[in-house]
Amino acid sequence: MIVGLTGGIGSGKSAAAAQFAALGVPVIDVDVISHQITAPGQAAVLAIADALGDDMLSADGSLNRSAVRSKVFQDASARKQLEGILHPAIYEEAQRQLQQVCNTAPYCIIVVPLLFESERYQQLIDRSLLIDCEESIQIARTMHRSQMSEIEVKNIMAAQLPRETRRQLANDTILNNGSLQELQENVIAYHQKYINPCIVSI
Ligand code: ADP
Numbered sequence: 001m002i003v004g005l006t007g008g009i010g011s012g013k014s015a016a017a018a019q020f021a022a023l024g025v026p027v028i029d030v031d032v033i034s035h036q037i038t039a040p041g042q043a044a045v046l047a048i049a050d051a052l053g054d055d056m057l058s059a060d061g062s063l064n065r066s067a068v069r070s071k072v073f074q075d076a077s078a079r080k081q082l083e084g085i086l087h088p089a090i091y092e093e094a095q096r097q098l099q100q101v102c103n104t105a106p107y108c109i110i111v112v113p114l115l116f117e118s119e120r121y122q123q124l125i126d127r128s129l130l131i132d133c134e135e136s137i138q139i140a141r142t143m144h145r146s147q148m149s150e151i152e153v154k155n156i157m158a159a160q161l162p163r164e165t166r167r168q169l170a171n172d173t174i175l176n177n178g179s180l181q182e183l184q185e186n187v188i189a190y191h192q193k194y195i196n197p198c199i200v201s202i
Contacts, residue, residue: 001107002098003194004125006115008163009156010142011131012176012183017111019187026101026108030121033093034086038063044089051081091120098124107194116161116169129190130170133177135163 021027037044040061058064072079174186
């Protein structure tokens, strides 16, 4: 079984994913994959340099993220080209990594921040697990974690699905308003469900 773990920015996806991993669950993360495939010499990096110019590369041959960000900020067609290279490469690598781990455990987790915005990731998973929290907590945690202003966090949140929509679409939900220990108790409860599919289907 493949469980898609999702949630808005700062909701606690990475924290929950780390807790599942500590229980021995294989965890794949599309953000991690996005970094892996943009390491020096990776095919996606070379394709991006071909499409958008060599100035998209850092001296070590990795993707120069700030150069890419400013390029696609000004140029919608460059953004389309970038996404046309990155999105399929990330998806392909996610499928490859899932194939490697899916038979090694009763279930595995793939962390997809924009799961409900992406049909193909929804097709890849068997269940979705939403990490959800009050927006005021989400904002405070993100500001603290990423040294962002409230406006910056709110702008990112505005580009994501509304909280209510995520809550309606999810198969399973963990409310992460409390402590990390409370989060862990909920993670363990879902772990018990997922390793015993009879409970999941009730
Ligand atoms: P996401 O991956 O969804 O963007 P994170 O897991 O990085 O969110 O969580 C955002 C920040 O909030 C991190 O600094 C994390 O350590 C912290 N955090 C997450 N859940 C809790 C919690 N229950 N109690 C306290 N801090 C938390």
